[in-house]
Amino acid sequence: MDKKIVLQIPAILIEIGDLADRKGVPAYVVGGYVRDMLMHRSCSDIDIMVIGDPLPFAQTIKNELPGRNLVVFERFRTAQLEVSDSEKQTFKLEIVGARKESYNPDSRKPITETGTLEEDLARRDFTINALALSLNSSSRGLLVDQFNGIEHLSGRILRTPLEPKQTFSDDPLRMMRAARFSAQLDFRLDEAIILAMNEMHERIRIVSRERISQEFLKIMQCPKPSAGLSILYETGLLKEFMPEVALMAGIEQVDGLGHKDTLYHTFQVIDNVAAQSDKLWLRVAALLHDIAKPVTKRFYPSSGWTFHGHEAVGIRLVSKIFTAMRWPLEPSEYVRKMVRMHHRPIPLSKEEITDSAVRRLIVDAAEDLDDLMLLCRADVTSKNPRKVARIMSNFNNVEQRISEVAEKDLLAKWRPPIDGKDIMDTLGLSEGKLVGIMKSRMENAVIDGIIPYEREAALDYIKMLYRELS
Template sequence: MLKAKHDDIPEILYRIGDLADQAGLPCYLVGGYVRDLIMQRPCTDIDIMVIGEPVPFAKAIAEQLGGRNFVLFERFRTAQIELDDPEAGTFKLEIVGARKESYNPESRKPITSIGTLEDDLSRRDFTINALALRLNREQRGELVDLYDGQRHIREKLLKTPLDPEQTFSDDPLRMMRAARFACQLDFRLDEATLEAMEAMSSRIQIVSRERVSHEFLKIMAAPKPSIGLKILHSTGLLKEIIPELDVMAGIEQVDGLGHKDTLFHTFQVVDNLAEHSDKLWLRVSALFHDIAKPVTKRFHLGSGWTFHGHEAVGVKLVRRIFRAMKWPMEPMEYVQKMVRLHHRPIPLSKDEITDSAVRRLMFDAGQDLDDLMTLCRADVTSKNPRKVQRIMKNFNNVEAKIAEVGEKDLLAKWRPPVSGTDIMEMLNLPQGKLVGIIKSRMENAIIDGDIPYDRQAALDFVSAVYREMVEKREA
């Protein structure tokens, strides 16, 4: 049996073990913290399990060790506390009692009862999380490993402690966690676990969309999201969660002409982007950049496959997916902008670049222009090194032109020199459609180079446009 070194465990946790001795309770570190301790990964969320009543023990910890933000879930025999360790920093603790669980087939909410250490470890999702480390002074630091969790950590293998179909039937969210752990830890799933996920994939529908979304976004935040995304696709979970993505898979052939597999191209784009950016919603933008290709796909004799308008249709699909996944709506406009504009820099990279075309891109992308260019570079997935080199060189030319134009006419400020409020005050107009039309014409004139990026020039243009509109109306 493995025994942890004293220095491996923060002193504050040994003090909790001493309190457990005073209360006469067997006390263990369990779950992810033990796994990460073995893997030498940082972790500040700690689960502590006692064999007995956890609530009085949790209160004793809070009182005697200076815990704060104490939250009690008496129905679940669970408490949450934050503790400070002078050397290791702040820890978030969850104090639970050992329990066994049973499930109603129509719900993932367990019916719990007081259990033994063995009961508690057997109900865990994966063997690598079914580990317990003793905190009591007697046998302190000894590891309880009933399901070969240490060996599976060494083998980088994800496996359930009990029958995987039963494990996933009881709590289908564990299937999402399997995909998430695979890409967070770079582990593989054993064959029986994968087969069970495929067999049970439809049961993910009984899980709240908020919980599913939480796990999905953790996959998107992983170092290599495609590992988890491919697992979701191969097991049928992706079809259950975001069917608009799943239908992107496959290559359709007509007259011997096929198009690339859009789904696996997309997975590669997400990975490419993940190498250069941790921005979650930019990664989501990469995932959805071609989301409308299946519905805009057309085959034309002589010219092959086209996807005309997939950017505009994609914007609508993004809204639908955000609502279905119950994601926060605040980042939706950003994702829609990335989807709408992701092809815009590509023609600029091929042709001689005009100032007006660059201004239009700068104005439409605004402060997100750097993110857009990062997405465009990630969208290059050719296996031809010379082609990639040529495309990247062209993108460099576009970025150089952007810098040149931005410096020349101050469009890098991303705001028109005259606002809608300025127009209303200058022309004594109420807020409405007319002000928007005048403002749009002024912005387009600046972008197209018809007038300089200058406040007075913009005001003069606004005045001239208004006079023209009045004259036409009176004629």
């Protein structure tokens, strides 16, 4: 049903509407741009739906606005291009034709036919994305809202245009999108959506892992990722594509006088990181930092649950998850390092800190030291305020010692005072195992304070080593 709401639209859309009038084409802005306009959120991606063939209209926009970087997808009868307004702001347009869809039960790829405006809006994922804004001059700015999307926006609730089971059966990825929009927009899910997701979570298996990963990483980039992650776990979706994480639920770990569930502890750690950093892969490291606790847990009456070696097992699981989720390999080493080292600063916070121990932490963490310390602080989720204050004070001491040692030793961006080539040139050696052994022992000697961080001292040291090893 049309709500008699008329919105002011930007000049670039008025120009596109005038082009539509000249070509006799009914044209609407649909989906996320309309939603974000109503929520006063900035958005530069605009979906324009026309009644009829979209491709000639896309070409008209390119020729007359003008547009650029036109890409046509003949098979799907859609086109993409970019336009700029008078203030040089760039907009990415996707031009589509109104369509209706049907689905094979074993595939999320739709069988499409030309449809009406009403049929097109009915096929969309959520009512807040099933809003259309007329661009033609006779009804310009008129909002089409046949599924009460405005009401749901106002109430901050997600509902589907059709029955949730049909919406999710047609495209199971929409269940992931429900969790993402809930976290991204701070909306609650309608009870019918939650029930449908609980019943249908296994259907996500027909979706490619790449598409699942895209939605999952968008959840991880939300202001409070736990809002979406909790939905994924509680509806059974999480165990379908990341069972190693779901297994953390119910694993207890000692925390003062109480216990905490490792999965929800992990969700809190991610939120703590997200409050301090936008770095996606640091958030992923927070997700996976305790990933091996389910397989390393042991219970001792005297001390409770223990998880000995979970860092070492964890880095193997990180590699497995990166492969399964089709994540890029480049950040894998960073995440593995964070998982491997996330407990390293903790012993330093509980004892008299030696320069040698601090040097080793600086060298091993290298350029990721600040991220590691942020993760360690985020890992403190105790409800005991005195315990938290004590731990944070200890971490402050560690960071102070890091600063002191780094300044004293010039270790902030530590590099060995000499490299393998220096060793080979000084001793007249060719590349080989002996050079590697001497280089490693020289680096350890610097870190442990046996020799000063000076080039000449390092060269003298490798000469002495060479005499010993020859």
